[in-house]
Amino acid sequence: MQTLEYANSELNKYYAKVVGGACGIRLKNAASGHPFDDRITIDVEKGKGTIEGSNERAVLIGVYKFFYELGCRFVRPGKDGEILVRRSAENCNVKKTYAPKCRYRGICSEGAISEENVTEMVEWLPKIGMNSYFLQFVDGHLFFEKWYRHKESSSLPPEPYSVAASRRHYADAVEAIKRCGLIFQSVGHGWTTEPLGYVTYGDTCSRDEDIQPRHRPLFALKDGRRGFFDDKPGDTQLCYSNSEARAAVTDGIVAYLRSHPETDMLHFWLADGINNHCECEACKKRLPSEWYVTMLNELDKKLTKERIDTKIVFLIYCDLLFAPRDVTLENSDRFVMMYAPIARNYFQTLYTDENFAAAVSAPPYVRNRNRHPQTGGEYLYYLQEWQKKIRCDSFVFDYHLMTFPYGGEPSFTKISRILYEDMGALEKAGMNGNVSCQLQRIFLPTPLPTYVMAERLFGSNRSFEKIETECLGAAFGEQSGKITEFLHKAEKFYLAACMRGETAAGRADVVEKYEQLLESARAGLSFTDENKTVDRSLKNLEYFIEMQRLFAAALKRKASGENNDEEKRALFRFLDERELSVQPYEDTLFRKEGLKSWI
Incomplete structure (x- = not known):
């Protein structure tokens, strides 16, 4: 009911600004269909009628779509990001049904962020038809501390800051996510170290010297030693053939979900990086992806026993691009596959006919001697091999708006065109949406890239030029x-x-x-x-x-x-x-x- 109440308050707030007087529109939650799918019906004539959604989040999105149809625009987060028009009640006539093209339309926290940056982004997302927010890691400290400590600034002195402060900001962000009814996704990396009691990221992260002797056998054997890979907990794999190591991870996830029932989708990723897997004889008998799927099945059994129905997101990335040969998911309904082509070329569209035609082969897995795919065809080949082995819900986790807009083409025009093409071709790739791993503060010189992404994920077939004209015109x-x-x-x-x-x-x-x-x-x-x-x-x-x-x-x-x-x-x-x-x-x-x- 929280989101429906918020939707009603937003309806009344904007109605007063745009139309004035008492609002005669009723909101209705149909509570139908898949909980992550949004269906919206607006039936308003002369300022009276209904806005109905398949869930409370869809109702909220429907409220903003109603004002969009009246001519309002929401071009970026914050109060100075909206263009409101004036309409008489007589001219408030909207009859429209929406069924977004993609199930997953989200943003992931990255960059240097304040609590206000996250909250304003969260509140903006339903205004542009997005439906999900992913808070990375267990407390977001890696991202919050970059802002509050003013990393590498010669003008702003570091503020007194702690992990406890990040946890408070994280909790407040979750509250905003739930108020807006967004699909709440959380964590990601860290499961190979956090369940063992080590700090994965940030200024207080653990070091190799902190590893307890009883834990060292659980870490991957790399170049003859076990411990943190390059002294980085976040880049450290475990010895996945060791059942005790696997149990530490899966038990840690179960414990986390017991105490975090607000989580809609939990990301269970292995360590970050490439060429850092265990070289012991037992681990070498299987691909990293095969040990990964084994753990996913073990986790599912434990969650089922605990009657926890949270969706688990698994990551196809780096050494995990190589699909399993002889294992598969035993309960595919539990899982969502996430494909992350992190080293792709952002000057070019990925999902082209040319790349699909070239997706016929790619280098095989060689333990700790791999390279990132060199072509779009190779990236799509690896994706298709996974799709042959495992059939489940899926989305893309892409990085268009991380470093490329600043180091590649800073007018934001090129990356907006690439987003237009990529987001429009996800269905062709067999993917059900996109969660953008991106900087939260990326609206200068213009808000065009995220605006284009949202339009295409929602299902707009308008030309790039028309969307560009609308966004920049507003x-x-x-x-x-x-x-x-x-x-x-x-x-x-x-x-x-x-x-x-x-x-x-x-x-x-x-x-x-x-x-x-x-x-x-x-x-x-x-x-x-x-x-x-x-x-x-x-x-x-x-x-x-x-x-x-x-x-x-x-x-x-x-x-x-x-x-x-x-x-x-x-x-x-x-x-x-x-x-x-x-x-x-x-x-x-x-x-x-x-x-x-x-x-």
Whole structure:
């Protein structure tokens, strides 16, 4: 009932702003179908009628879709991310049914984040038709501490901060997720160490010297020794042929779910990284994926005995890309397969006819001597091999909005086009949605990438250009046309052969032309009091242009073979000093890493 009450409060709040007067719309939860599927029917005439959903979350999404149909737009998180129109009750007529194309439409926590960043993202997701939020790891400390300790900032001093504070932020975020009725996904990595009492991530993570003697035999044998791989708990596998090691993991998951019944989907991943599996003779008899599926079956039996019906998400990633040969899931209804093509090329669409045609072979598994797939065809081959062996629900876990937008093509135009194509082709790949592993603060220079992703996951068949026009038109108002033109030209700059490293010639000249483009764009901005959302968008763009101007100065120096230390200092000083002014929209820590890759 919590989400239905929230939906009703949101309906009344926005109705008062858009229409005014008493709201004559009734909300109805049909409570039908799969709990993760959203079906919505809006039947409103002259401001009166019903909004019905297949669950409480669908009702909330339906409320926002009603206002969308009236002309409102929700372009980014926060109060300055919405464009509201005025309508008379006489003109409030919406009759529409929605059945989203994909079951899983979610975001995963990443980057440097505050509690407010997460809460605002969570509250924004149903406004754009998304239905799930994934809080990574047991307490999110790895991500919260990056913000509150102001990692690598020369202007903001670290705040006093603790794991206990992260746990409070995590709990508050869960409360927001449940209030919005989103599918709550949690944890991921950490199960190979946390159940044994070790801290996996963050500034208090355990070290190899902390391993108790009785636990050392449980860890993977790598290069003749057992312990933390490269002294990193999160990258450390266990000796999966050891039944005691497997039991430690599965018992730990059962204990976690006993005390966290709010979890809708629990991610059970093995350790992060590649080429870090056990080299003992017993482990070498089976592929890592075969030991993994063995543990999944063991876990299912324990959860069934405990009458815990939480869905378990398993990860196809790195060394686990290689499908099992002789084991399969015994209860596929328990599980959801998650495919994570982390090393793919984000300059290109993955799910193309060409890549599917090339998905006929790929290198076989060689223990601790593997490489990431080199082509889209190889990635799809590994996916299809898993799909042949195991049939269960599934979604993609992809990284379009992690480092690529800052280090690949920062106008966000290219990655928005890739998202448009990838999200539109998931059904062709046999996948039931996407959970985006992405920075939470990635709305500068524009909110276009996440907006496009949400539209396509929901099922929009409109052209990319129409979605782009809608999003940027709402964000920038009357100036959206010239701003779109500027962003397209910026995209061409970053896609130039000399910028992609395909040729060494001509970079200085190309950068000089980019500087001219930036100056022209800045001079063309006109700040008005049109509304707070447009004003904020223009300020974000102005910030982006100035940052790019400083970046171009450093890049031109480097391209000319000159020392650019002074220009780099000016760039990073600007970013640090202005960080708070753009905090909800820009992850400065990751932006700096992206810029460093160029200069």
